[in-house]
Structure formats: C-alpha cells, structure tokens
Amino acid sequence: MDTRAILKASGYLMLTVINIPSNLFICCAFLHTRLTEAKLTPADVILCHLAIANLTSAFTRSVPQMLTAFGCENLFDDIGCKLLFFFYRTSRTLSIKFTCLLSTYQAVLVAPATSILDSLKYKIPKYLHIIIASLYAISFTCSIHPILFTYATLINNTIPPYTFIYEYCYLTFPNFTVYISIGLSLFFRDFSFIVMMAVMSCYILVLLYRHGKKVKNLRSSDNGTSGSRAETKASRAVVTLVILYTVFFEGDNAIWLYSLTILRVAPLISDIRGFFAILYTSVCPVVVIVTNPKVKAKLKVTKPRVLPHSTNTSSSTL
Template sequence: METSELLVGMTFLSLTVIGILGNFTLLYHYIYIYLTRCRFRSIDWVLMHLIVANILTVVCKGVPRTVSFLGFKDIFNDMGCKWFSFVHRVSRGACIGSTSFLSVFQAIIISSRNFRYSDLMVRTHKCICCSVYLNWVIHLFTSSIFFVYLRAKHGNESTTNLKDFIYCSSVRQDPTSDILYATLLSGPDMVLLGLMLWASGSMVLTLYRHKQMMEYISRTKASSRSSPESRATKTILLLVGTFVSFYTISSLCQSFLSLLYNPGWSLVNMAEMSSLLFPTVCPFLLMSQDSRASSYFKRNRHFPKPSDQEQN
C-alpha cells in the first residue's frame, strides 16, 4: 500500500470512529432527556433526527471506505452497493432538512415577542414535525434512482460504459439525462438550503436589532446576560455556518465528480471525505454549546468534599 493510500485510509478511519462515538454519545444524551422530560426543548426533537442522519451518513460512507482501504476489495454486490448509496443519500438529505428546519423554527421563535404566552410555539412545533417527516419521504423517493443506475464493480469488469466510484459504478448517460438526474437529486436540497439561508439571515437581523435595543438600556448584570433564546439562536447560527461551509465543499466535489467523464482517484476520495466532515464535527459542536450536555457528562466528576459532608 502506498503512503497516500495509507494516509487516506487512516483519515477515513479517524473520521468514522470519531463521528460514530460523538453522535451516539449525543443521541444517548437526548434520548435520556426525552424519556425523563428533563428540560426537553422543542428543537431537541429535530436535533435527534439530525443526529440519526449523521450516524447513517458516517456508517454508510465511512465504514465501507475504511474497510476497502484495509485491503478488502469488492465488498459489495449489486444490492449492497445500491442500498448503501441509497441510505447515504437519504441521510444526507435528512441532515440538510433537519438543519434547515432548525433554523426556520428558531427564526420564528425569536421573531415573536409573546411566543411564551401564545400557542405559536405549539403550532410551529407541529408544522416542523410534519416537515421533518415529509423531508424523509421526499428523499426516500428521489434517492430511489440509485437502484436503477448504480451497480457493484465486482462482476462488471467487461462493461466499459461505467463510471468508476471506487467500490461502485454508475451507468454513463447522455448529457440531458445527467442534467435531469442532477436536478431531481439537488432540487429538494436547493429549496432547503434557501430556507436555511433565509432563516439564518432573519435571525442575524433580529439579533442585530436586539443588540441595538440593548444599547439604550442601562448595563446591569441582569441585562448583560444572554437569554436562553439568544444562546440557542447563536448555536443554530454556528451550526448552520459550519454546515454551509462543509456542504459547499462537498457539493463542489460532487459536481466535478458528476461532470467529469473519468474522475481521478484524488477527486473521488476528496468528495467522499468531504461528506464526512459535518457529521463528524456536528455532535461536538452541539455538545460545546449545550450547557445541559456539559453538565450531564461532568456530573460524575464532581463529588462533595469531606469538609462539606462534615458541615452537612
């Protein structure tokens, strides 16, 4: 094995292990909060969908690549290749949808001053829940095209009209079919990305107006503290910014991969690796911004001192 292949394999292994551990840890935390109803927020339900989508993405993209770089070639038959690619594409779409709905949900909340005393939050939560489920269904439908065009490399060596994707191959189509295929897959994602950017811009504008309003209020300890809504908004904005950055890199790589007749080894690996960046970073980003997660994981580290026990 060459040095470049070894480095790529170790990178995929690291991203896969870190992503699986981080997402499963955070998923366990949110499930515990949901079952105990201990400070469970409306956005936590959407975050659970995002984490599940991250886990499916890491498993379907990182595990096969790690196994293939360890020397196990031709690990998929036709159905295995189709199913792993199908699940990865669905989970990727669910990740985009969950991030988009998080930003829309938070934008609606902070834009209403009296949401605590109205049924706006309840109605918004129901609407977001239906949208999350609908997003899964739409991507299940659009991603079914993988069952038509994808096939395993093993057993198709004599077929020359195939585009190589490491352990899978795609049937080459005419330019018109490629455009229709790309439109079908990217259409829902573009709509969700537009919603995400609109909601993020709305939240930034709301926070800016709030900051200007606070400049006219006397600076006291109570007023200088950021509200829970403001902290949640900044967390989602950070999450959206990270997602858009990694999604742009991944989309550019995927676009070049689709347009080139014979994509190179480096481009294929870069496209595969870029799809793992956000699912790996996301759980640690959420844990660093969620005070509940920090206190939950540090709870067993703090014990009362002997002097405190004697005083009690």
C-alpha cells in the same frame, strides 16, 4: 499502502472516530432526558433526528471508505451496494433538511411579535411530528436512483461512461440525459435549501445585532434577560451549524457539479467529495455537544464530596 491510501484511511478513520461516538452520545443524551426529566423542545427533537441522519452517513459512507483504504475488498454485492447508497443519499438529504428546519424554527423562535414568522411559533411545535415524518417520506422517495444504477462489479471489468468509482461500489448512469438530469436536480435541490438556510441565518443575525444594541442600552437592568440569553446562545449555535454546512457541502456540491462535465470521475475526486460530505456530519455533533445545555449536562461527572479532616482518630475507618 501508497500515500493516497494512507491519507484516505487516516482521514476517514479520524472522521469515523469522531462521528459515531459523538452522534450516538447525542441520541442517548436526548433519550435519557426524554425518559427521566421532561419533554424535549422542538429544537432538541430536530437535533436528535439530525444526529441519527449523521450517524447513518457515517455507517454508509465513512466506514466503507475507511475499510477500502485499509485494503478490504469485496465488501458488498449488488444488493448491498444498492442499499448502502440508498441509505446514504437518504441520510444526506435528511441532514440538509433537518439543518434547514432547525434554522427556520430558530428564526421563528426569536422573531418579534410583529414579524410574519410569528404565526409559525405555535404551528411548528404542534405539527412537528408530521413535518418530520414528511421529510423522511420525501427523502426516501428522492433517493431511489442509487437502487437503479449502483453495482458491486462491472460487466467485463470495463468502466462505461458516466460512472462514479467508489472502489467498493460503482454508480453507473445509462446515458448522458439521465446523468445530467439527476446531477443537476440534486445540485439545485441542495442549493435551494442552502439559500433558505442562509436567509434564515441572516435574519437571525440581524435580530441578534438589534438585541445586542438594546442590551447595551439596558445593561443596568438584568431582570428577565435569562430567557433571551438562552435564545441568543441557541441562535448562535444554529447559525454556526448553517455556516459549517454551507462551507462543507458547497465544497461537495462544487465537486459534484464539476463531475457532471466529465465522462469518468477519477477515484481521487470521489474521495475528496466524499470527505467534504462526511466532514459536516463529524463536526456538527461536536458543536451540538458544546452548545446544547441538555447534552452538555450529560458530560458532567459528579465529583465525590471531600469531607473535612477529622482530628478524632476513633471515627476513622479502614
């Protein structure tokens, strides 16, 4: 293995080891909470679907890249490649939409009664299942193009223009018009969601700043602040996810935008872009596990109670 293959294999192996167990743990933790304790909050439901989207990204992007770097060949046929890229594009789209929905809901949750967002406090939980179903439907619909243009092998082993080389599959666009139109539509779609997330996060930060100043003035009174503290922690966690998403996926989108300016995209560029795309799906569950109380509680191991040593030797057992 050359240096590039070693770095690629190590990087994707690390991301896969973090991504799959942590996202599976989040899904199992919320499922266990739902079955044994109480109804999940809307934020928990959104986080669960976000974990499912991240998990799908790992299986459809990180695992194939890792196997290819380790020397595995001919992993998929044409149908396999089409389905692989379809589900990856769908999971990537769902990831950004669920992160955006989470930041929007958290902004609505902490908004004061005088805010224009206050009217959504009861509407989002009421119609949450419809909203999530709509996001899935839209994401599936917007991810059709890989089915049309993805192949396992190329004719005569010649790489045509406007081709993305993933080593295990090829994404080949028929002409410049299709290539640039799909590329720009994906870029501006992601950019619009990132702008919305940024606006909601800035709004949350402003409210947290105002709340912090108010707490300083009322520090002597601690009554009724537990709820606001919980909302503050949740808001900070959501803002952290949005910042991470913006950093990682903007790196991905920047490389994608650069790719639209050249005829053939080098495998190294595709590897770097893929690494940025998967990075969020691996870091996101770590943030959720650390900050979400329901998920965090599942990590606690009940320690056996140590009984005081008894001087009565007749009570001891073997």
